[in-house]
Amino acid sequence: MHEMAKELLDAGERDFIDQVIASKNERPGALLGILEAVQEHHPHKYLPMETLEYIALKTRTPLSRVYSVATFYALFNLQPQGDNTICICRGTACHTRGSRNLLESLRLELGLALEDESDGGGADKILQTTPDQKFTVRTVACFGQCALAPVVEVNHHICGHANERTLQREIQTIERGSE
Amino acid sequence: MPQKKLSVRIDGELISALEGQTILQAARANGKRIPTLCDLEGLTPVGACRLCIVEISGTDRLFPACTTPVQDGMSVTTVSPKLTQYRRVSLELLFVERNHTCSVCVSNGHCELQAMATEMGVSTVRFAYNYPKLDVDLSHPRYVLDQNRCILCTRCVRVCAELEGAHVWEVTSRGIHSRIVGDLNQKWGDAKGCTSCGKCVQACPTGALAEKGWAVEEMVKKNDNISSLVRRRGVQA
Ligand code: SF4
Ligand code: SF4
Ligand code: FES
Ligand code: FES
Numbered sequence: 001m002h003e004m005a006k007e008l009l010d011a012g013e014r015d016f017i018d019q020v021i022a023s024k025n026e027r028p029g030a031l032l033g034i035l036e037a038v039q040e041h042h043p044h045k046y047l048p049m050e051t052l053e054y055i056a057l058k059t060r061t062p063l064s065r066v067y068s069v070a071t072f073y074a075l076f077n078l079q080p081q082g083d084n085t086i087c088i089c090r091g092t093a094c095h096t097r098g099s100r101n102l103l104e105s106l107r108l109e110l111g112l113a114l115e116d117e118s119d120g121g122g123a124d125k126i127l128q129t130t131p132d133q134k135f136t137v138r139t140v141a142c143f144g145q146c147a148l149a150p151v152v153e154v155n156h157h158i159c160g161h162a163n164e165r166t167l168q169r170e171i172q173t174i175e176r177g178s179e
Numbered sequence: 180m181p182q183k184k185l186s187v188r189i190d191g192e193l194i195s196a197l198e199g200q201t202i203l204q205a206a207r208a209n210g211k212r213i214p215t216l217c218d219l220e221g222l223t224p225v226g227a228c229r230l231c232i233v234e235i236s237g238t239d240r241l242f243p244a245c246t247t248p249v250q251d252g253m254s255v256t257t258v259s260p261k262l263t264q265y266r267r268v269s270l271e272l273l274f275v276e277r278n279h280t281c282s283v284c285v286s287n288g289h290c291e292l293q294a295m296a297t298e299m300g301v302s303t304v305r306f307a308y309n310y311p312k313l314d315v316d317l318s319h320p321r322y323v324l325d326q327n328r329c330i331l332c333t334r335c336v337r338v339c340a341e342l343e344g345a346h347v348w349e350v351t352s353r354g355i356h357s358r359i360v361g362d363l364n365q366k367w368g369d370a371k372g373c374t375s376c377g378k379c380v381q382a383c384p385t386g387a388l389a390e391k392g393w394a395v396e397e398m399v400k401k402n403d404n405i406s407s408l409v410r411r412r413g414v415q416a
Binding site for chain 1: 336340346347348349350351352353360361362363364365372
């Protein structure tokens, strides 16, 4: 399996990971920092399985431990992220102000599947990426900006009192910008 | 260095305990039993199941006996209507979380969860069941992992990491989505580190981990073997 990780990662990627590991150097809790830096370095902001395997090998951490940490924290992505991230708050304040409808219309707008059976009925965290890798839609439990409910974050910038129209406009701006 | 002797009261009876012992260890050393599920003698206690909660005089909080160290002069209550109430709720929530269909389980009649429910008088569950859709991993040549019966006690995780040194298992995700995974979410049969020693199977309190080839009610676990192995090897939990 270790051979596999070596084959699948290119040399540049491996060097980068080696450097990150060397810089964090065996400190307890180093794994978190390593995963974060390596994910940030990836063009699609995620941790592919080969990367997790390589990190496990290099830090002498059991594979299951690395996987456990990478899936415990919402910060880590195991799937490639789109170029743009739209994050809809599904906290209580935003929910009562219609964030469910906002989410549904956004998914319709971007052509994403509506109810995924496996996500257990809608209350859960959602993470979907369009097939062209342009947009990732995700949800959080509360931004801590409840006074502005419903809150949507577009590429790390907060839009308060969001409605379908403002969302459409944000998407158009992004689409136009990328043409 | 000789350990300091402490005197502790458990259910009114004065016993002597050693400094550094947990309430559970002190109780056991004096022949007293406290209900437990996630604890397995010899493995590091984690306080996951909350069955071992006890009352300590002077505070309203309940404490898990398996992870709370004894203190000199402590007075501990291990049986009370309040404790039974909480233990029942913990058990009910364990049943609700997964699909525990005892009548078709390999461990029916030999399951620690079932035995604990009987002991605590849990015959019905007051909460709605979750009915999660979960996998059964049959890929290992000798063993089965049935997520439907798992109570996330992490005994398998600890016995594999601490005693076998293979660390095949971990808990992935969190909250209601937590579950046991091998390696990088690989099938058990593909887990490179697994030595097929079977310790996780023997340590598992329920029918979640079992040997292949047994029918309903036939899987009897030998987890005493694990505790005695720990004692023989002198592994310190
Ligand atoms: S059989 Fe042994 S090595 Fe394999 S997962 Fe179970 S405890 Fe670990
Ligand atoms: S598989 Fe068994 S031992 Fe492992 S966490 Fe689940 S119930 Fe506990
Ligand atoms: S609930 Fe949406 S910001 Fe708090
Ligand atoms: S035995 Fe103490 S919490 Fe499970």
